[in-house]
Amino acid sequence: MFYYLLFRSKLVPRWISGWGLIAAAPYLAAGFLAIYGAFDHMPTPNALLRVPLGIQEMVLAIWLIVKGSIRLRSLPSPPPRIQPPVEATDTGGNHMKAIVCTGYGPPEVLQLQEVEKPTPKANEVLVRIHATNAAASEAMGRRGESVVGRLILGIRKPRKRYRILGMELAGEIEATGSAVTHFQPGDPVYGFTGFRMGSYAEYTCMPATGSLALKPASFSYEEAAATVDGASTTLHFLKKGRIQPGHKVLIIGASGCIGSFAVQLAKHFGAEVTGVCSGRNVDLVKSLGADHVIDYTQQDFTQNDETYDIIFDTVGKSTFARCKGSLAHNGRYLVTTGNMMTNYIRTLWMAIVGRKKFIFAVSIDKRKALEFVKGLAEAGQIKPVIDRTYPLGQMADAHRYVDTGRKRGSVIVTVTPESES
Numbered sequence: 499m500f501y502y503l504l505f506r507s508k509l510v511p512r513w514i515s516g517w518g519l520i521a522a523a524p525y526l527a528a529g530f531l532a533i534y535g536a537f538d539h540m541p542t543p544n545a546l547l548r549v550p551l552g553i554q555e556m557v558l559a560i561w562l563i564v565k566g567s568i569r570l571r572s573l574p575s576p577p578p579r580i581q582p583p584v585e586a587t588d589t590g591g592n593h594m595k596a597i598v599c600t601g602y603g604p605p606e607v608l609q610l611q612e613v614e615k616p617t618p619k620a621n622e623v624l625v626r627i628h629a630t631n632a633a634a635s636e637a638m639g640r641r642g643e644s645v646v647g648r649l650i651l652g653i654r655k656p657r658k659r660y661r662i663l664g665m666e667l668a669g670e671i672e673a674t675g676s677a678v679t680h681f682q683p684g685d686p687v688y689g690f691t692g693f694r695m696g697s698y699a700e701y702t703c704m705p706a707t708g709s710l711a712l713k714p715a716s717f718s719y720e721e722a723a724a725t726v727d728g729a730s731t732t733l734h735f736l737k738k739g740r741i742q743p744g745h746k747v748l749i750i751g752a753s754g755c756i757g758s759f760a761v762q763l764a765k766h767f768g769a770e771v772t773g774v775c776s777g778r779n780v781d782l783v784k785s786l787g788a789d790h791v792i793d794y795t796q797q798d799f800t801q802n803d804e805t806y807d808i809i810f811d812t813v814g815k816s817t818f819a820r821c822k823g824s825l826a827h828n829g830r831y832l833v834t835t836g837n838m839m840t841n842y843i844r845t846l847w848m849a850i851v852g853r854k855k856f857i858f859a860v861s862i863d864k865r866k867a868l869e870f871v872k873g874l875a876e877a878g879q880i881k882p883v884i885d886r887t888y889p890l891g892q893m894a895d896a897h898r899y900v901d902t903g904r905k906r907g908s909v910i911v912t913v914t915p916e917s918e919s
């Protein structure tokens with residue numbers, strides 16, 4: 499109640515009080531501490547009384563996340579500040595083609611529709627998208643599998659502003675807002691829209707200071723779109739793994755999007771790389787530069803008496819418990835997927851306890867990584883693996899293939915072929 503009143507008061511800026519997640523944070527923390535505290539001691543009746551209290555705080559937190567932002571936003575507003583008019587370059591017609599996610603479910607929920615074309619705000623750029631990526635995480639979002647995903651996108655179906663999925667893009671700047679100085683119309687770019695989504699469309703707007711960079715000159719738009727998430731996520735994780743020259747690194751899922759970049763980038767950082775994949779992908783993983791390849795259908799790497807400084811599970815097919823014996827003394831187990839809440843708690847816990855570390859992370863801010871990757875790409879040190887390419891109208895087919903869990907590298911969707919631009 500104290501926090502609710504605090505957020506209603508004028509002491510907290512309105513832009514913060516409108517954000518239910520921040521309002522919910524104290525409840526989440528209080529709930530976690532109450533439950534954790536109860537089990538930290540002998541489970542006396544007194545300590546156990548804290549469990550219902552903790553659960554109540556957690557329920558309040560979830561309620562605030564789901565409803566709080568709506569309720570708090572409806573508080574009486576201060577007089578509106580007058581915004582200077584936005585001068586954006588003319589973007590032509592008012593409509594565009596986009597893939598709209600009409601609900602959570604099978605690939606058929608993705609439908610090609612004509613929608614309103616976005617207009618950039620003062621600090622935004624309008625990108626004409628040439629290619630996007632049908633990624634495993636977007637397929638997961640479409641299926642509505644993750645609770646956190648639903649909390650962000652919408653509980654029963656994606657909210658209106660998230661109906662156009664897609665986080666990776668490569669295209670051309672078509673127009674810039676009046677405050678944008680470092681991009682020009684015509685610049686070839688590649689980028690990551692993150693939780694704004696919107697790249698399954700002919701156009702999208704992005705903040706000019708967001709995860710956007712000039713596209714590697716040596717890459718086609720398809721290759722650039724296939725590089726955005728795989729390369730930047732890999733960099734994020736290898737940095738957390740504190741990779742060093744000479745480290746022994748094992749990559750599970752070495753033939754997937756993240757895995758194929760993980761092999762190349764770990765080699766770039768001077769590691770000795772072992773890739774784990776099925777027999778049909780052994781040659782591919784070798785061609786990416788892996789020193790050793792283990793076919794998981796024939797051999798179990800946890801039984802081979804080898805130890806690794808880093809085990810990077812890019813596809814969430816192992817567990818820390820299974821891999822622990824294969825980690826070196828101060829080894830790090832990195833994982834990209836799984837239950838977000840428990841993974842974060844475990845990461846925090848294991849940062850304090852034990853020598854072998856469990857590390858989960860989410861890579862969101864990719865601007866610096868994209869600029870770094872551009873240099874590597876132009877120097878010929880990395881190259882994306884593109885399994886299949888589909889036109890925008892066949893997005894459902896692209897997702898159907900991604901759902902098999904067997905894609906190699908990326909599945910790319912061409913939005914506007916370069917010849918038509």
Ligand SMILES: NC(=O)c1ccc[n+]([C@@H]2O[C@H](COP(=O)([O-])OP(=O)(O)OC[C@H]3O[C@@H](n4cnc5c(N)ncnc54)[C@H](OP(=O)(O)O)[C@@H]3O)[C@@H](O)[C@H]2O)c1
Nearest residue numbers: 634635751753754755756776815834835859860861904905
């Ligand atoms: N944390 C983050 O910031 C972040 C960012 C992006 C993505 N992600 C998550 O990362 C995960 C991986 O994404 P991705 O696009 O790289 O996956 P992906 O390309 O869809 O992975 C497919 C590959 O996994 C391989 N595979 C399947 N089972 C395997 C097993 N038991 N052992 C080894 N390899 C196996 C398949 O090879 P075979 O056919 O040879 O088995 C296939 O080549 C997704 O869950 C995604 O949501 C997380």
